[in-house]
Ligand code: SF4
């Protein structure tokens with residue numbers, strides 16, 4: 001079933017009726033594995049959605065609780081023999097929940113089942129790139145001033161969602177302008193980065209929202225590798241958030257608006273493809289009806305790069321590949337990072353065990369459902385420690401931040417990187 005901004009009631013009933021209650025998805029569902037309750041399984045949730053839409057059960061707090069606990073990881077979809085479109089069902093059910101809680105005025109953020117912080121983040125921050133860039137500078141300055149740990153322990157310590165968000169943030173560094181011998185605090189992206197040598201084509205680069213603040217390293221690495229493989233990179237300034245957080249929070253129309261803005265921004269350029277470096281964004285953009293050609297960077301490089309022209313420094317380390325749910329269960333592109341990193345001489349590249357299980361990041365889940373999220377993170381950290389890897393490569397910024405914060409808590413020295421960052425380093429990026 002195509003992703004649509006809105007399913008009709010009839011479509012919702014038809015799709016949920018396609019679940020034959022076989023239960024094959026249950027052992028793959030992270031929340032069922034932890035809670036062992038039917039209401040926290042895909043089958044149970046589908047039955048509840050069907051019950052609410054057909055007015056057989058009430059839309060009450062219990063219904064909201066069990067749906068909120070779903071990670072939208074879509075591991076259930078990957079194994080369902082009937083191809084039930086669970087992702088569409090849960091998104092639509094959340095829209096129904098949201099409509100049932102609508103405050104009297106659109107600027108009031110009074111939804112009971114979401115934290116005020118998350119509602120403010122959705123309404124006022126993630127769709128405004130300029131604000132995010134300023135926020136990045138502010139957070140980076142606080143971190144560099146040494147006041148950040150104190151603020152976390154005092155001002156923000158009782159503010160659950162904010163404290164958890166701050167804990168996830170990596171250390172923000174500012175590049176140095178060598179000519180003027182000063183740090184550059186306000187990041188700005190050029191709109192064009194030319195290919196090095198003969199140009200093979202032009203691609204667009206999708207920046208994302210959170211990645212602008214926390215993962216400029218990966219975006220710079222993507223530009224570096226693309227330029228070195230003969231691709232010029234265009235970064236339209238008008239691009240915005242992909243809309244995934246809105247889509248999964250019950251606001252598909254807002255997600256659709258953001259998608260249309262991105263479409264307008266990129267359609268002004270004659271690009272070969274739109275490259276994403278965060279699989280969460282890639283999954284959202286590529287499954288929307290208005291989509292243009294969107295491709296995860298690892299897949300693009302495997303298909304388009306001429307590997308004979310590149311020289312890699314060897315790296316005698318064990319690299320574990322983590323599969324973000326969006327890459328594995330939605331895009332089905334989980335083999336490409338492995339193929340990419342195998343080009344590094346001496347590197348031992350392995351898949352992390354239990355890669356079909358979510359790490360607990362899941363967009364805003366890590367700040368909205370801390371207990372379940374922590375349990376999943378603990379399990380992921382344990383498996384990672386057991387792997388003996390020195391590096392974890394993951395293709396989604398949210399997973400990277402979440403796992404890195406778990407590793408910091410344990411004092412581990414395992415480095416968490418995007419595959420393309422590692423590749424750029426081995427090609428020669430400083
Ligand atoms: S595997 Fe598919 S059909 Fe079977 S219970 Fe799960 S969702 Fe329903």
Ligand code: SF4
Nearest residue numbers: 029070071073074076
């Ligand atoms: S999306 Fe993930 S958490 Fe939600 S029901 Fe499916 S497997 Fe379980």
